[in-house]
Amino acid sequence: MPFPLKRTLAAATLSLAVTAQASEPLKVGISGEPYPPFTFKAASGDWTGFEVDLARALCDAMERECEITPTGWSGIIASLNAERIDMIMNSMSITAKRQRVIDFTRPYYFTPGAYVAADEREMTSPEDLDGLVMGVQGATTNATYARRALRDSGVEIRVYNQAEQVNNDLLSGRLDVILADEIAMVQFLERDEAEGFEIKANAPRHEAYGEGVGIGLRQADDALEASLNAAIAAVIEDGTCASLSEQYLGTDVCVYD
Template sequence: MKSLLTKIALAAFAIALPLGASAHAAETVKVGISAEPYPPFSQPDASGNWSGWEIDIMHAVCKQADLDCKITPVSWDGIIPALKSGKIDMIFNSMSITADRKKEIDFSEKYYQTPAIVVGQKSEDFKPTKDGMDGKYLGVQVSTIHETYARKHFPGASLKVYQQQDEANQDLVSGRIDATLADALALQPFLDSDQGKACCEMKGKVDPDADVLGTGIGAGFRKGDDDLKKKVNAAIDAIRQNGTYKKISDKYFDFDIYGG
């Protein structure tokens, strides 16, 4: 009997050891990403598992910050309301840091920055300027900085707004629109595809407008959630310093996505 009790006590001690070794449980953070695919940054497979450069970076940031991050897909045009209402705790989804958005939410430091470009039909010769876009049918994704930019800088264009960028790309292929405006990296896979190569080309970068296009891409937080923001900022800096950021980026890009 004594031997049995000793074995039970030793077993209980062995079970308790790993539990006691952990000083605390990682903080659970619901990370909002757009439910719409946005390759090469984020896209789900048939089982609902997400992959892409931004997903890999998010996981690296969360690991560095000792956060238990749970991906929570939300429609893009509802992602800020979802954050403010508490449905999610952080946005990590190619959201540009703009003056208007900073009125509603807080941002981390940037974790990448790429230009906005116009892609159009090869058969048409025009530039991405106010005069060049006059009379063009221009496709943009809803509730993006690119929609805002187009309304401000291309007033003579006829805008067609889409839920997903891929829908605009397909309408460009079919000739239902003349051009689309989006992030350069988001459009590159389309330009590299057989359809994209056959029909379209980059017409150029749009003129800078920091008020609309922002100062880079950052993670979004509820106002006042300073502790989480501080952890994420420190983690972004750490993965850039320890080589993790570059290691992940080199799998996807042949240039420095962090930007100037």
């Protein structure tokens, strides 16, 4: 009976391989450039923040070990598809363009884009951008929105690799206004050096912003997607998401069914 024996051995080998894979730590991809209060380094040198702690809570809910794995933001999707990381949990909005190359879990939080400028600058609508120099971080939904919706507003759009570069150029006067995630801007404006700046307006709902922020996954990882969706539902239902959101962001941004 050699054939059934071979099939049995093959099945056993596959089962062991799947078990070993499931026991390996999940590599949670975050941007190597800090993005407070979502991802940043504590005084100890360890990564922390709303999404870092939420990722750990999700892994606890799945009874999986996690490994926070920083990588460059501009290449983070390529790192996922090259299997250098297993998931992206770094304020990545669910958009149709990204869904062509990766999958997403259900959304776990949503915040709008916000315009930030000096207190004395008069600005209440896109019409007030005419003649101004505005900064955005590249490869973000805010950059996509700026390209699609603000092309005829008369604003000069400058794209940066890192969020902190945008912030610094606003503070130094090299930019008149910036467009970035509202929650990140609330935290930014609490800095001493940001005194004299304020949120002027929010960007309207637009298809560039997608459905909210989800966890990016490889398109073949259906089992992991199902496990993460169940874990997201669990940490939202038991209040963990809201608690971490209040702790780091000062408000509840979690997406409820």
